[in-house]
Amino acid sequence: MARQREFDEDKVLDAIRDVFWEHGYEGTSYANIMAATGLQKGSLYAAFGDKRALYQKAIARYDAQIVSGAVKMLRNENLSPHIRIKNLMNGPVEAAGTREGRKGCLLCNAAIDQAASDKETENSVTLSINRLKDAIRFAVNDAAKAEHILAAYFGARVLVKAGMGKSTLEIIRNQTLLSL
Amino acid sequence: MARQREFDEDKVLDAIRDVFWEHGYEGTSYANIMAATGLQKGSLYAAFGDKRALYQKAIARYDAQIVSGAVKMLRNENLSPHIRIKNLMNGPVEAAGTREGRKGCLLCNAAIDQAASDKETENSVTLSINRLKDAIRFAVNDAAKAEHILAAYFGARVLVKAGMGKSTLEIIRNQTLLSL
């Protein structure tokens, strides 16, 4: 009945997710998004809405892809609790020092730079964090330990952003495993 | 020999620190800074330099005031190691849920939103973090534990930003103390 889209919506949303992931909400301009997606403003607005909506979609996508991946792993009973937490804490270890890794965790980034000032972001971030926390609790079967592991995980992500090296992150991972 | 300054430099620098603390680098505009300090752009430029320089001064001030305060407490041998770490972890507990507290930790905020893209910020943040880490190590007398406590501390700050309540932060504090 009408002209069809020329772009691959999944690829475009991935690109949008990546831009916000790396530069944050305020740090990302339309020029960045247009460059990353190859689309013009008009198409972006027509397809996804305004900047805030794009940011929300980026977070939702991160949740559906990255957080869900972690949750699935943490709930995999074929793996020992120890190995599941080790896998979780290996994320920051592998991220340390690399360009890609220093994008950090979008959840953590959004919490710091938007959650306190934007209710909608606060809601999405809270939901995702709780999903992750529940999965950790499922893995370690201890609510208090789960909170502590979650904190260590986010702290590790902050330290990677700050530029700390792999060896520091390995220590944090190992120390986290000792608490199990 | 010449006209004297009409403003109190300390108060102005505190105001600048607070604005960046609450809104981050990109989230802060000159309009914000002018409103917070009561000064005109010309005066700000003449006295402190450009926006980047203001941000650096804000971080330096946070280090000299807040980080130094924590370091001093952590190195106070009149307090037991347990009480010193408890004091540290009480920061996020008391911050949880309050408007003021949700400004978070400027160190942590700067790590997330500028350290990966601005070398100068990375340097200042790294220095401050290491100062804090060394003080924790001094308190607990264990390098690996110190790294882990630091991570839990930063993670706690992220969770406060995300909007988690006091009870969550209390659990994290208590769990951190258990690891001593």
Added chain:
DNA sequence: AACATACTTGACTAATTGGTCAAGAATAAT
């Protein structure tokens, strides 16, 4: 082939951004 529909493009806007500068105002030394 004609039409209805939806997509794409790029020019456009009003507001805001960080930053500059000249003119005037206040002060201390002479």
Added chain:
DNA sequence: ATTATTCTTGACCAATTAGTCAAGTATGTT
């Protein structure tokens, strides 16, 4: 009182910001 020096003010600037829109283009249905 004059002068040299520094501070303050607000107008100004070019660039960028997010967001709009009309015109043109492609497509599936009839």
